[in-house]
Amino acid sequence: MRPMKPRSGRAAEDRVFNAVLNAILDHRLAPGTKLVERDLSELLGVSRGAVRTALARLGHSLLVELRPNRGAVIANPTPEETRDVFEARRVIESAVVQGLARSIGAKQLAELRAFVAEEQKAYDRGDRRTGQRLSIRFHKLLAELAGNAALDRFMEHLICRTPLLTLAHRGSRPAYCGADEHREIVDALAKRDPVLAARRIASHLNTLEKQLHVDAEPGPAASLSEALVDA
Amino acid sequence: MRPMKPRSGRAAEDRVFNAVLNAILDHRLAPGTKLVERDLSELLGVSRGAVRTALARLGHSLLVELRPNRGAVIANPTPEETRDVFEARRVIESAVVQGLARSIGAKQLAELRAFVAEEQKAYDRGDRRTGQRLSIRFHKLLAELAGNAALDRFMEHLICRTPLLTLAHRGSRPAYCGADEHREIVDALAKRDPVLAARRIASHLNTLEKQLHVDAEPGPAASLSEALVDA
DNA sequence: CGGGCACGGATTGTCAACAAAATTGGAGCC
DNA sequence: GGCTCCAATTTTGTTGACAATCCGTGCCCG
Numbered sequence: 379m380r381p382m383k384p385r386s387g388r389a390a391e392d393r394v395f396n397a398v399l400n401a402i403l404d405h406r407l408a409p410g411t412k413l414v415e416r417d418l419s420e421l422l423g424v425s426r427g428a429v430r431t432a433l434a435r436l437g438h439s440l441l442v443e444l445r446p447n448r449g450a451v452i453a454n455p456t457p458e459e460t461r462d463v464f465e466a467r468r469v470i471e472s473a474v475v476q477g478l479a480r481s482i483g484a485k486q487l488a489e490l491r492a493f494v495a496e497e498q499k500a501y502d503r504g505d506r507r508t509g510q511r512l513s514i515r516f517h518k519l520l521a522e523l524a525g526n527a528a529l530d531r532f533m534e535h536l537i538c539r540t541p542l543l544t545l546a547h548r549g550s551r552p553a554y555c556g557a558d559e560h561r562e563i564v565d566a567l568a569k570r571d572p573v574l575a576a577r578r579i580a581s582h583l584n585t586l587e588k589q590l591h592v593d594a595e596p597g598p599a600a601s602l603s604e605a606l607v608d609a
Numbered sequence: 610m611r612p613m614k615p616r617s618g619r620a621a622e623d624r625v626f627n628a629v630l631n632a633i634l635d636h637r638l639a640p641g642t643k644l645v646e647r648d649l650s651e652l653l654g655v656s657r658g659a660v661r662t663a664l665a666r667l668g669h670s671l672l673v674e675l676r677p678n679r680g681a682v683i684a685n686p687t688p689e690e691t692r693d694v695f696e697a698r699r700v701i702e703s704a705v706v707q708g709l710a711r712s713i714g715a716k717q718l719a720e721l722r723a724f725v726a727e728e729q730k731a732y733d734r735g736d737r738r739t740g741q742r743l744s745i746r747f748h749k750l751l752a753e754l755a756g757n758a759a760l761d762r763f764m765e766h767l768i769c770r771t772p773l774l775t776l777a778h779r780g781s782r783p784a785y786c787g788a789d790e791h792r793e794i795v796d797a798l799a800k801r802d803p804v805l806a807a808r809r810i811a812s813h814l815n816t817l818e819k820q821l822h823v824d825a826e827p828g829p830a831a832s833l834s835e836a837l838v839d840a
Numbered sequence: 841c842g843g844g845c846a847c848g849g850a851t852t853g854t855c856a857a858c859a860a861a862a863t864t865g866g867a868g869c870c
Numbered sequence: 871g872g873c874t875c876c877a878a879t880t881t882t883g884t885t886g887a888c889a890a891t892c893c894g895t896g897c898c899c900g
Contacts, residue, residue, distance in 0.1 A: 466759040
């Protein structure tokens with residue numbers, strides 16, 4: 379095991395932040411997992427101060443719960459929070475695609491089509507993890523192309539929280555965010571039909587939300603060292 | 610000058626955060642004002658560490674710009690950011706009042722009416738500062754009553770940024786957020802008419818945005834000690 | 841046998857000194 | 871006079887040690 383020159387500064391902080399974030403996005407960290415500062419620090423080869431500020435940022439994003447004097451754990455969203463997040467996503471993403479349907483250009487359309495094709499290929503060859511990642515990023519891409527930095531930021535926030543919602547309420551099986559529905563959304567954008575695009579994405583989000591039944595206990599927390607090794 | 614027992618912990622951090630936030634909301638801190646850690650620390654009687662984490666939070670909220678190795682300054686929003694924030698507010702607040710028009714109860718309605726009356730009284734007696742504060746909080750109250758924590762949070766974010774937009778693009782005269790239009794919005798909610806309520810709040814936000822002409826340079830930055838003394 | 845209490849280890853929170861970087865001011869030169 | 875370069879000062883960034891808090895354990899007492 380390499381000693382790995384202890385990184386410092388913003389780089390170290392981002393390292394921790396992204397490690398935890400990616401682990402959440404890939405369902406490798408379950409709600410309730412305790413994040414011990416010293417462990418993270420040694421595991422990632424950064425100072426404890428960097429871990430601390432990264433945890434503060436994660437807490438601000440509601441991805442981890444910061445319990446004063448008692449450390450940080452991966453957030454365990456309540457059913458209310460789940461409803462709120464999906465409702466917020468319907469509101470914001472509907473607006474995003476409505477705007478996009480009016481302003482989209484040929485180049486952006488091509489980018490979206492290429493993205494969906496990539497996504498489909500991943501699912502076709504059985505690569506669930508890659509498919510899952512691309513499915514998440516499809517929604518982010520819509521927000522970026524819409525060109526509103528404020529809404530884009532909110533979308534990022536909501537998207538990153540979504541995996542935790544599924545884990546908290548559905549055990550470890552990730553929700554399926556199909557490439558088919560994504561393609562239909564892009565088709566609506568190609569027709570420059572704001573109403574249709576909005577209806578389709580709202581329907582898509584409803585499909586996702588319905589997959590979450592509030593029945594399962596959160597699965598067992600993976601060990602930190604296992605979860606933080608990026609694939 | 611009182612020594613003032615140096616506060617510590619979350620309380621100290623919040624003290625700094627709220628001091629800067631309130632100063633921004635009251636137009637006592639203009640974009641570009643430099644926030645020197647040591648000054649803040651001595652002025653508010655807290656440790657430099659507390660100032661540091663508070664500044665990080667303010668940076669995360671886009672209220673201050675954090676320039677690595679060069680300190681923090683009050684954010685100076687671009688015209689694009691201004692457009693994005695108002696567009697985002699139209700999207701989110703429209704959704705908020707639509708939902709509220711469907712779910713609102715008598716008690717909440719009474720609370721809104723009382724709030725608008727208070728606001729009107731403040732303006733009537735010429736108390737611009739109080740009126741301004743209440744006008745801002747009216748929008749926040751709508752989001753709270755709507756009962757969606759995610760949207761409420763986003764609203765908080767957008768509302769806190771708005772004063773900086775007006776200062777950055779309009780000199781020091783604050784935009785007028787009239788109690789009349791607020792009352793009309795409440796009337797629409799009382800009729801439980803989602804479409805009307807959404808139209809009225811969108812129109813209200815347009816009125817606000819139109820008041821900002823991108824013409825003026827930001828006014829001179831007030832001194833820190835002056836700006837941070839809460840009235 | 842069960843409940844409370846004190847203690848030890850582990851973990852988080854805080855601070856002050858130190859290191860690194862940038863800004864300022866001025867001397868020297870063109 | 872204006873420009874460049876350099877040193878001194880100011881300001882930010884980081885670290886490591888220390889203090890405070892919490893949790894689990896085992897003991898004592900009812």
